[in-house]
Amino acid sequence: MASVSRVCGSASLLALLATSVGAADPGLRMASGTPAEAREMSSRLDAMVRDGRLRPSSTREDTLVPGHLHQRLVQVHKGIRVHGGEVVREIDAAGSVVAVSGRLYDTTDLGVEPALPATQARDIVANQGADVSRLLAAPELTILPGRDGSLSLAWMLVAPRRGDVRRFFIDAMSGRLLLDTTAINRQTPAVGRGRGVLNNDQKLSVASRGGTFEAMDMLRPPRILTYDMKYDIFKAFFTLVGEIPFSNSDLAVDSDNNWTDGPTVDAHAYAGLVYDYFFKRFGRRGWNDADLPIPQMVNPARPEDIYVYGDALPFFFVNAFYCCSGVEDVSFMAYGQGAPAGAFVSGQVKPFAGGIDVVAHEMTHGMSDFTNGLSLSFCESGGLAESFSDMMGISVDFYYRPSTANYRVGEDVFPNGFRDMGNPRLFGDPDHVAVAQFCEEHYLAGIPNQAFYLAIEGGTNRTSGIAVTGVGRSNREQIEKVFYQAFTFRLFPSADFQDAALATITSARALHGNGSAAERAVTQAWVAVGVL
């Protein structure tokens, strides 16, 4: 037997109300523009209440606007409730309706005599694996709107199934399963495992919802949200430029909490670890020190897309970035997908999420954004911003992998890495102000990078030949704190290298005392690179 369903065209709310729903559109959105329009709608809603097509279900006080009430009216058709058909009207302290919102469906001509008895619907649900001996309520006849605008007379049953509670809609005419959704709207913390870009084992803090797992960290103070663009480069681009907001449906998901998508796994795990590093080392709570959510984007493209889009959208391939400095309420990190061997360099470039120092680098840009504001608009300040991100990136690497970490930036994902703090000249970057030739932030980062390195490890600057006595690797925490405090608390958007040198020396004295080994090391390091 065919399902009782109808598809209707669209009409305006007023048309809907003028014809008492009869000629209107299922799923018609109701939103009053003006109080006058609201009052007019309301009077017609009253008429529908009187003839039984709407039924008041609740009236609640507005906790934010004193004296205002919100009344809910549910749609009913010949005594059968229309699932999702509901209108809310706001009534002010004077008793006037000031706003109406909701959605109603055209149920004209829809029969309400089921061909299928409830017991048969129950059997169908049982065949879906549900425990019908523990129905949460008696089967209820309802009218279910479909996404295509159709309306179906349906039996609704709610029953447990395999650790979940499911809501089933069975077509009351044909017996077809129309909808099977979770009845539990909750997110609970969950811990999963995954394999990263380098096939490394990772632990993931995620959310469990309705039997699936979402890349939403619920154990750390900020929400760390990893959105999977599923290689849709246009969607990634329009998200980047703000045309498409991140939505829950974009969250990376996994069905069994054993995650296999490398970029998702590493981005999500590393972002958490980087947050932990800043918290444990410096007591900092994320980008704004107030646990602002940390969204991040993975899988913006396929590596081979670089041949097509590499010129137009290079940042989705051999790159990672924090977006967008100086733009309030828009902060996220994105990781390029890498490139096949030969496309960019001779070797394969792996997804950038696979490098913990890369993730920490981008997270630190967020710190800079919310603190020093070091701007790319100024020559050396841009270099300081990049350098600070390198410093923290490498520091995170040493924190978690002390036995294998080094001062090479990005070596996990890019063949041989792309910067070296111990020897910036290996990658053509300056290690001394005397050899700096142009103003590019990553290039200039070589100089403060070298200062940071020398302050910890000691050694001789290759250009100046000046030797530095570092605090030693076992005391690297001293220098990390000096540079963190100086960069986040003392620097400013137009700061240059000399400002950074003075700020770090001041921090060394403040944190470790006048004449301390840390102060000497930092001072010598800046002298060695030609800043002082």
Added chain:
Amino acid sequence: MRLLQTTIALVLIGAPPLPAGPATAEPATAQAAARAPEKKTAPDKKTAAAKAKPKMTGPRFTLVLLGAFTPGSLDTSVFRSFEEFTETGSLQADHSFDSGIGGEIGLQYLLKKSLGLAASFSFLSRDGSATYEAEFPHPLLLDTPREASGTIDGLSYKETAIHVDVVYTETKGAFTYALFAGPTFFLSVEADALKVPQYSHTYPYDTVTVISVPVESPSGSAFGFNLGGELGYRLAKQVDAGLRVRFSRATTDLDLAGGGSVEVSAGGFAIGVGVRIRF
């Protein structure tokens, strides 16, 4: 088993010799006489007296009521593993139960002058404590367990048992001594065992604060043996003061909730003091 055999042998060796009677190797004439028709002659009084079994005089039953003290301690260990945050955590708990107190009620029946059977019901209770060391997987970090350790008091151990013994007993003046041995059935052996501690933690979750350590009381039964000795001193015609030393032993594995078991050696030395009432 070897010990049990030895004990039984001891009882047999200790049994009094059979009473003297006619020679077992009768002469041929006597055999012929036996086959001949019985003559109605008056019985020889001496022979009849010699054939008569010795009569037991006095009561055959003895009721024994004792308070008991078990001086030794009892140690058990539990290792538990559990899955949490996708890794395996562990608990190692070492329990020590102190010397125990209990009691015993028994009934002894003399089959012969010195040989009897006895059945006793005993109960024992011990207080105890446990030390534990636990490792809890970190929710955010791999291979970085959080450790916790501590001591928990207020544990208990209980056992009830039935002992069935062969008893050899002798009386010398006011003193009665006895040796006994036999099987023991431990009706119930119940030993508290620590479960995985419950804890609280807050970000960054590097440490845990144990808020409680649940205890379960697995129980079971076991079959073993006992042996011992008893000394009585007559206080009145039918009442003795009694001192008893009993060693009993059975080893059993008590199943733990969630899998695993704890091995318990039930019994031990028990020293009992009380009264023996003959009737």
